[in-house]
Structures are given as C-alpha cells and as structure tokens.
Amino acid sequence: MMGKEEFRETAMIYGADLTRWPAGLRAEATPLAAEPWAVAWLAELADLEADLAAADVDAPTPDRVGRAIAGTLDRIAARPRLSLGRLVAWAVAGAGGLAASAAFGMILALHGPLAPPALDPIAFVIEAGDLALPGLGG
Amino acid sequence: MQADTDESLLKRISAGDQRALRLLMDRHMARAIRLAERVLRDSAAADDVAQEAFVRVWKHASRFDEDRAQFTTWLYRIVMNLALDRARRPGHAPLDDALDVADSAPDGEETLVRRERVRLLGSGLAALPERQRAALTLFHLEGLTGREGAAAMNVSEKSFESLLGRGRAALKAWVSASTKGRTP
Structure with a gap:
C-alpha cells in the first residue's frame, strides 16, 4: 500500500x-x-x-534545418568514411609499397649501395686515376 | 506507395546512399537540433551537435541493429552523448536569456507573474546539472517513458528516475527561493 x-x-x-x-x-x-x-x-x-x-526552446525554422542538413553533407564530404573498397585500395597500395621496399632491400643486400658513380667523387677520382696511370707511366 | 521506414533508409545509408541520408535528415534533423538545444540551451552549439550526430549516423549506420532498438532511440542516444560531452567542456555556459519569449497577450498582473515564473524556471533549468536537465527534457519535453529515457541516456531506469526526481526538486526549490528572494 x-x-x-x-x-x-x-x-x-x-x-x-x-x-x-x-x-x-x-x-x-x-x-x-x-x-x-x-x-x-x-x-x-x-x-x-x-x-x-x-520555457521550452522554439522549434528550429525550416531555414535553420536546411542549413544543418547542408552542413552535415559538407562534413561528410570532407571526412569520407572507411569503406571496404577504400580499405582494399589502401591495403593494395600498402602491400605494393611493402613489396617494392622488400625488393629494394634485396637488391641492396646483393649488390651493395646503388648510388650512381657520378655522385661519389672519391670513387670517380680513383676510377679515373686507374684509367690514366698506365698511359702516364708508359 | 509506402514510404521507406527509418530502418530501411539506414540499410541504404550503410551501403553509401547519400540520398537515403538526406531523407532521414529531412525527417529527423529538426528533432535532433531541438533536443540538443534543450540540453545545451545554446543554439549554435545545438546546430553543431545535430550535424555531428548525423555524421555519426552516416559513418556507423552498419552498426545499427533494428532488432534491438528503433532508429529514434539510437538517434536520441547519439545526440544526448554529444550534447552532454559538449556541456562538460570547459567554457560551455547554457544561455537562459533565450527564454524571454514575446507574448502578445495583454500585460495583466497574472500574465506578468506567469512570465516571471517562466523566466525563473528558464534560469533554473540553465543552472541545473546537465544530466538532470537532460532527464527532464527527455521525459517532459520529448515525452519519452522512463525506460526510453534511460536508454537514450545509457543509464539504468533507477538512475534515470533519480535524475528526474532530483532535477524536479531542484527546479521547484529554485523557483521557490527566487520568488521569495524577490518578494518583500
């Protein structure tokens, strides 16, 4: 009771x-x-x-509602959501990058640095000297 | 032709259909804005919260489970979470001056007294802790049941009842104290 x-x-x-x-x-x-x-x-x-x-707030006017809808669509355009297609594209791009990095690493491991000779002044000078010496000494 | 239900629109939204989102916003944006403004008492912040709520709907439509809830319950919860987060941010202050609504009725003594009571109540609402204001809003202004209100605030029914009771008591005390303070 x-x-x-x-x-x-x-x-x-x-x-x-x-x-x-x-x-x-x-x-x-x-x-x-x-x-x-x-x-x-x-x-x-x-x-x-x-x-x-x-004391309640007024209902929003149709104009205000329309602006809010347009604003929401702008936000969505600016911040696209994660979709399966986008994730797959990112994964493929990531995997491609990884594969390229791995291949590059293997080449480095097998052949050493791949810097072009022209960028290495010391190696270039020695090479030039090696080529010139026999003539000078002959 | 039968109109699409909210739930069927959500299925289309989860597949990336922006036209479906547009339809859903046409139906519910006004409700989202008003709910946020009732909690925040700040129209600019309410507009921002309502827009962000529909961005969440767009992003997370695939998570919605129509077997567990109606779309409106889900929307209430999203708006309420965002509004309460916003209300807790440093610097947020509810406005109570938006409540001075013009009245075309003749200014008889009774009308003036009533208007003053409403003004006091608006100030009292703005001064309430945001969760009590949210509970009163959901129950009295949105017309939700205790169970629906609790679901929208993600609290137990007991907690929701407690918020309602404390909120109403605080408002009553506020109006009473303010009236006594102004009456010689």
Missing part, C-alpha cells in the same frame, strides 16, 4: 500526470490521488510542468 510520502516521492519523479506513471505505481496511487493533500501536491507539480513547457 502506497503511503503519503511514497506518493509525493513518486510524483517528484514521474510528475503530475498519473497516466505517465508506471502501471504498477499508478494502480497503487490512484486511490490516494483524490485526497486533498494529493490534489494540492499534483496541482503544484502541474504548474511547474506548465512553466517548464512554456
């Missing part, structure tokens, strides 16, 4: 409209709702709820 205090506490949660109370609590509360103290308590809460509704 619901007492006065529980009625007031429940009304503070679910408000002045008993039809919005959970069914079980409503069934217990209904016999009390006609008591003068309950009528006064519910009326006070009903006033508060009416003021709450009156």
Whole structure:
C-alpha cells in the first residue's frame, strides 16, 4: 500500500500526470490521488510542468534545418568514411609499397649501395686515376 | 506507395546512399537540433551537435541493429552523448536569456507573474546539472517513458528516475527561493 510520502516521492519523479506513471505505481496511487493533500501536491507539480513547457526552446525554422542538413553533407564530404573498397585500395597500395621496399632491400643486400658513380667523387677520382696511370707511366 | 521506414533508409545509408541520408535528415534533423538545444540551451552549439550526430549516423549506420532498438532511440542516444560531452567542456555556459519569449497577450498582473515564473524556471533549468536537465527534457519535453529515457541516456531506469526526481526538486526549490528572494 502506497503511503503519503511514497506518493509525493513518486510524483517528484514521474510528475503530475498519473497516466505517465508506471502501471504498477499508478494502480497503487490512484486511490490516494483524490485526497486533498494529493490534489494540492499534483496541482503544484502541474504548474511547474506548465512553466517548464512554456520555457521550452522554439522549434528550429525550416531555414535553420536546411542549413544543418547542408552542413552535415559538407562534413561528410570532407571526412569520407572507411569503406571496404577504400580499405582494399589502401591495403593494395600498402602491400605494393611493402613489396617494392622488400625488393629494394634485396637488391641492396646483393649488390651493395646503388648510388650512381657520378655522385661519389672519391670513387670517380680513383676510377679515373686507374684509367690514366698506365698511359702516364708508359 | 509506402514510404521507406527509418530502418530501411539506414540499410541504404550503410551501403553509401547519400540520398537515403538526406531523407532521414529531412525527417529527423529538426528533432535532433531541438533536443540538443534543450540540453545545451545554446543554439549554435545545438546546430553543431545535430550535424555531428548525423555524421555519426552516416559513418556507423552498419552498426545499427533494428532488432534491438528503433532508429529514434539510437538517434536520441547519439545526440544526448554529444550534447552532454559538449556541456562538460570547459567554457560551455547554457544561455537562459533565450527564454524571454514575446507574448502578445495583454500585460495583466497574472500574465506578468506567469512570465516571471517562466523566466525563473528558464534560469533554473540553465543552472541545473546537465544530466538532470537532460532527464527532464527527455521525459517532459520529448515525452519519452522512463525506460526510453534511460536508454537514450545509457543509464539504468533507477538512475534515470533519480535524475528526474532530483532535477524536479531542484527546479521547484529554485523557483521557490527566487520568488521569495524577490518578494518583500
């Protein structure tokens, strides 16, 4: 059996409209709702709820809604989501890059640095010297 | 011809159909903006939250499970998460001056008293902790049940009830204290 205090506490949660109370609590509360103290308590809460509704923000205008929709589409265009196709493309690109890196590494391992001779002045000088010496000495 | 349901639009969205997203936004953007503004009491922040909510819908449509929830419940939860995150950011301050709504009725004493009560209530709402304001918004202004409101806030029904009760008590106390403070 619901007492006065529980009625007031429940009304503070679910408000002045008993039809919005959970069914079980409503069934217990209904016999009390006609008591003068309950009528006064519910009326006070009903006033508060009416003021709450009156203090509500306005519904957005159609223009504002339209701007928000356009803004959302802009954001989506700027930040494309991950799709399977995009992931596959990234994976293929990544795998291609890895394969190229691996092949390059193997070439380095087998043949040493691949820097062009022209970029290595010391090697170039020695090579030139080697070629010239026999003639000078002959 | 039968209109597409929200859930069937979501299936198309998860396949990358932007026209379906556009249709879904035509149906629900106004609701998302208003819900965010009710929690944030700031129209620019509300617009930003609502747009971000639909970006999330676009990105995560494939995660939606229509056997577990309606689209609107999912949307409520996304908007509510984003709005509460925004409300917790340093520097966010709800505005209560947006509540001075013009009234064309004659300014009788009763009208003035009512308008003052509504103004006080608006200030009280703005001063409430954001989760209590969110619970009151979902239950009283959006008309959700306790269970739906709890789902939208991702809390238990007991926690939702507690937020509702504390929020209403705080508002009542605020209006009462403010009225007494202004009455000689």
